[in-house]
Amino acid sequence: MADDRHVRVRFAPSPTGKLHVGGARTAIYNWAFARANHGTFILRIDDTDPTRSTEENTQIILRAMRWLGLDWDEGPEVGGDYGPYRQTDRMQLYRDAAQRLWDEGKAYPCFCTPEKLAADKAAAEARHDPFQGYQRTCRDIDPAEARRRIDAGEPYTLRIKVPLDRGDVVVHDAVHGDVTFNARELDDFIIFRSDGTPTYNFATVVDDAMMGITHVIRGDDHLSNTPRQIMVYEALGAPVPTFAHISMILGPDGKKLSKRHGATSVEEYRDAGYLSDAFVNYLALLGWSLDGETTIVPRDVLAREFSLDHVSKNPSTFDPKKLDAINQAYYLAMSDREFSERVLVPELRSAGLEAAEGALAHDDAWYDLLSSILKPRTVVAPDVVGKARFLYEGDEVELDEKSVEKNLAKAGARGFVTAAVEALEALDDGAWHAEAINAALEALPERLGASKRKFFGAVRVAACGNQVSPPLGESLELLGRSCTLARLRCAEGIAAE
RNA sequence: GUCCCCAUCGUCUAGCGGUCAGGACAUCGCCCUUUCAAGGCGACGACACGAGUUCGAGUCUCGUUGGGGGCACCA
Numbered sequence: 001m002a003d004d005r006h007v008r009v010r011f012a013p014s015p016t017g018k019l020h021v022g023g024a025r026t027a028i029y030n031w032a033f034a035r036a037n038h039g040t041f042i043l044r045i046d047d048t049d050p051t052r053s054t055e056e057n058t059q060i061i062l063r064a065m066r067w068l069g070l071d072w073d074e075g076p077e078v079g080g081d082y083g084p085y086r087q088t089d090r091m092q093l094y095r096d097a098a099q100r101l102w103d104e105g106k107a108y109p110c111f112c113t114p115e116k117l118a119a120d121k122a123a124a125e126a127r128h129d130p131f132q133g134y135q136r137t138c139r140d141i142d143p144a145e146a147r148r149r150i151d152a153g154e155p156y157t158l159r160i161k162v163p164l165d166r167g168d169v170v171v172h173d174a175v176h177g178d179v180t181f182n183a184r185e186l187d188d189f190i191i192f193r194s195d196g197t198p199t200y201n202f203a204t205v206v207d208d209a210m211m212g213i214t215h216v217i218r219g220d221d222h223l224s225n226t227p228r229q230i231m232v233y234e235a236l237g238a239p240v241p242t243f244a245h246i247s248m249i250l251g252p253d254g255k256k257l258s259k260r261h262g263a264t265s266v267e268e269y270r271d272a273g274y275l276s277d278a279f280v281n282y283l284a285l286l287g288w289s290l291d292g293e294t295t296i297v298p299r300d301v302l303a304r305e306f307s308l309d310h311v312s313k314n315p316s317t318f319d320p321k322k323l324d325a326i327n328q329a330y331y332l333a334m335s336d337r338e339f340s341e342r343v344l345v346p347e348l349r350s351a352g353l354e355a356a357e358g359a360l361a362h363d364d365a366w367y368d369l370l371s372s373i374l375k376p377r378t379v380v381a382p383d384v385v386g387k388a389r390f391l392y393e394g395d396e397v398e399l400d401e402k403s404v405e406k407n408l409a410k411a412g413a414r415g416f417v418t419a420a421v422e423a424l425e426a427l428d429d430g431a432w433h434a435e436a437i438n439a440a441l442e443a444l445p446e447r448l449g450a451s452k453r454k455f456f457g458a459v460r461v462a463a464c465g466n467q468v469s470p471p472l473g474e475s476l477e478l479l480g481r482s483c484t485l486a487r488l489r490c491a492e493g494i495a496a497e
Numbered sequence: 498g499u500c501c502c503c504a505u506c507g508u509c510u511a512g513c514g515g516u517c518a519g520g521a522c523a524u525c526g527c528c529c530u531u532u533c534a535a536g537g538c539g540a541c542g543a544c545a546c547g548a549g550u551u552c553g554a555g556u557c558u559c560g561u562u563g564g565g566g567g568c569a570c571c572a
Contacts, residue, residue, distance in 0.1 A: 014572050049572060114570070125498070132499070132568070157570055176502070185500060185568080193570040200572045224501055224567030247503075247565085254564070285509065285521090292511030293520045312510075315565065319508050322522045332535075376535035387533090403532095438531095445531085456531035468533045 005214050007039025011072075012046045012204065015057035018265035019064035021318065022219065022249045022257060025283045029246060030217045031070040032284065032306035042211060043075030045086040048203050053088075064266040067276055069299060074211075082211040087203055094198040097206045097236065098158055098191055106235040107191060109146050109156040110138040133187025134159070158192035160202075162231050169227040174215070174244040174308040181227040189228055205229050209238035217244040217308070220315075244308050246287055247315040257318055269323075273347070273381030278327040285326075287312045296329055324379050331378050336368040343381050344371050344388075351385040353392045361392075369434075370478055373470040390464045391478055395486035397465035404494070407457040407467055412450065414495035416458040419444050421488045424481070432481045434473035441472075462491030 011027040013019065019027075034041035043065065047053035062076060074080025084090055101107035112120075117134070124132045138146075139161065150156060166186065171179045191202035198206070208216060223245045233240045251261035263269060269279055277299055284302050285295065288311050297305075331339060344367055348354040354361060370391070374384050390397055399408075407413060423440045445455040461467055463484055464475055476484045 012572095016572075046572070052571080117570090128498070179501070181501075187568090190570055195570075197570085199570070204572090219566095220502070221566055222572095227501095245502080250565085252508085256565080282509095287509085289510055291520090295509090295521050314503055314510095316510090317508060319522070322509065325522055328535090373534095377533070441531090452531045454531090460532065464532095466532090470533080472531065 005212070007034060007037040007214050008042065008212050009034050009039060009215050009217055010042040010044050010208070010211065010213050011070075012044040012207075013061050014046045014049065014052075015054060015061055016049065016052040017057060018267060019061045020257075020264055021266065021269075021283065024064070024068060024266050024279075025249065025286060026218055026246065027065065027068070027070050028280055028284050028302075029244075029288070029306070029311070031072075032302045033215065033217060033244075033308060034073075035303035036306045039214075040073045041070075042080070042082070042213070043072035043085065044207060044211070045076060046200070046204065048087045048198060048200060050088070050197075058086075060267065064270075067270050068266065068280055069276055070280075087207065090203075090207065091197070093210065094192075094203055094206055095196075098198065098202070101160065101191075101235050102158060105161065107158050107160050108139060108141070108188075109150060110134075110159045110188075110190070111141075111146075111149060111154055111156050112137050131184055131187075133185070134189065136188055139188060155194040157190045157194050159188040160191050160228075160231055160235055162186050162188055166231075169230055171223070171226045171230065171243055172240075173223070174242055175311045175313055176223070176245060179223065179226075186227060186231065191232070201225060201228055202232055205232040205236070205238075208241060209233060209236050213241050215242045215244060215308075217246065220245045220247045244311065246311055247313060249286060250315050250317045252317060252319075254317070261318070262320070273383075274323065274327050275330050275381075278330040279323070281330075282323045282326045286316045286318065295326065296333075328379050331375050334375065336371040336375070337364070339371040339375050340364070340367040343378070344374065344384050347381050347384045348388060351382075353385065353389065366478060369474060373474045377470065387470060390466065390469065391475075393465070395483055396490060397463070397487055399461065399491075400466040403461045403465070403467040407454075407461040408491060408495045410454070410458070411496050412448075412454070413458040414492055414497050415448060416444075416450065416455045417462050417488055417492045417495050419448060420459045420462075421485060421492065424476075424485060424488070427481065429481050432477060434471075434477045437476050438473040458495065459488070462495070463487050 009030045011030045013023055013027075031041050033039070045058055045061075047058070058076070065072070072078060074082060075085045098107060102109075116137075120135050120137075121132055124135075138159070166183055168183050169181045169186065171181070173179055189201065190199055192198055223243075226243060226245075230240055249257045251257045253261075257264055263272065266279075270276070280299060280302070281297055284297060284306075288306070290297050290301070290305055290310070331343065334342070345354065345360065349356050360367070370388060374387055377387060378384055408417075420441060423444060424437065427436055427440055441456075441459070445452045448455065456472060457467055460469055460472055463472070463479065469475055479487070
């Protein structure tokens with residue numbers, strides 16, 4: 001094992017799309033593993049597929065990484081001693097490495113056409129040959145002959161020459177243990193395409209070897225081609241890293257998570273109003289546990305306690321409900337001030353309730369009070385907008401039809417509102433606080449011979465416009481004396497007698 | 498077809514030979530309560546199946562079944 005070396009791990013996304021939740025989790029594990037072991041976390045852009053990779057996607061991924069708070073020690077924009085950190089900028093390195101293997105007789109040119117390869121494979125399949133890989137057709141072509149054909153312009157690929165006596169390959173995996181692959185499965189796979197570009201299995205290994213990667217933490221889907229990658233390490237004479245293959249993330253139907261299951265990209269969750277900390281917390285727990293009991297694992301704890309041997313082997317199902325629960329737990333843990341600054345005000349601004357920039361309509365105490373009542377009612381950030389809107393409608397609230405029908409339209413409602421107006425008028429501006437407001441209204445239902453439910457329901461709709469609202473006392477305090485009384489008087493006019 | 502991986506409540510998981518199989522989310526009920534939440538208490542609910550090994554198996558072995566992944570001049 002290479003564990004005694006300084007830990008160096010990498011996250012190497014392909015910019016063929018946005019950062020997916022599965023990729024995000026892989027990134028989180030790599031980051032956390034590096035931090036927990038005082039190692040180095042490297043970000044590398046695996047963009048060897050020119051047709052599908054875009055610069056735009058690269059930027060989206062970098063942005064998502066920053067939003068997730070996964071800072072990298074080496075990589076794009078921060079540099080490092082093992083760069084460049086984009087595969088397209090490393091082409092010469094792959095060529096050099098391949099040339100070296102060729103010179104050393106560990107790789108050889110293959111002139112088989114794709115058609116021949118397909119035919120060979122079909123034939124192997126037809127005779128039920130357990131070995132369906134490359135038939136090593138060009139393995140023993142005389143070097144001089146090969147040279148001649150190359151010089152004549154014949155297209156060729158470069159294949160790795162797997163030693164015939166290699167024997168079984170065992171992958172030492174930190175989450176799966178030792179996984180043995182039969183030597184028979186290994187074939188002389190292509191390391192360089194006929195167009196002169198390296199294949200993934202070759203490029204990644206060259207990179208990981210040159211970058212001194214000690215632990216390769218990646219998706220389960222790579223386990224099967226790890227043996228061939230090991231062949232490359234061996235040919236290169238580089239130490240084989242420790243692998244850690246983590247299971248996939250599935251959708252609610254047990255199928256691999258995809259678009260049809262809803263949001264799959266990190267930025268969609270950011271835009272939906274999830275907290276980065278909560279999102280990282282949830283994803284970290286999807287396949288890893290601290291102790292089996294703890295659900296709230298802040299980033300710093302993750303960075304300290306993360307360990308590969310608590311990584312689960314089974315695939316996990318993405319559960320939006322649990323994400324919600326964790327997100328809400330993070331809000332609940334915030335102080336009113338923090339909630340106000342990080343959640344409430346930004347949402348009010350982007351919803352246009354508050355000016356996009358500059359001074360706010362109220363003082364800090366007002367937002368803190370609002371935060372205190374909205375916090376336990378918020379699952380995702382944008383929830384605050386709908387719940388705070390009634391505070392921004394001036395003296396005439398928009399009355400919810402159904403609420404009016406079930407409250408103000410009921411007999412006696414006018415009397416309730418009138419009584420409330422009288423009681424509240426007795427309070428002057430200086431005494432306009434939730435506690436005093438509640439005290440002033442408290443005795444009224446009994447005096448009027450009405451249930452609290454009916455009385456407060458009528459007042460609530462009159463002042464807040466809806467039978468569902470944050471606590472009444474605080475709501476009226478936030479509304480202010482004059483606005484509250486204006487709304488109540490307005491409702492008196494339409495309330496049933 | 499072949500190779501590999503996986504298998505504990507609906508979901509995420511704890512468990513690393515002897516546990517009343519624990520926690521969290523979800524669901525349901527009760528409490529609190531002027532609405533909605535939040536909170537408190539409680540209920541429901543799992544070792545896929547079959548053989549072994551063992552005094553004893555969720556834990557070890559093999560098989561079955563069921564999922565997933567690889568076998569590309571994709572990554």
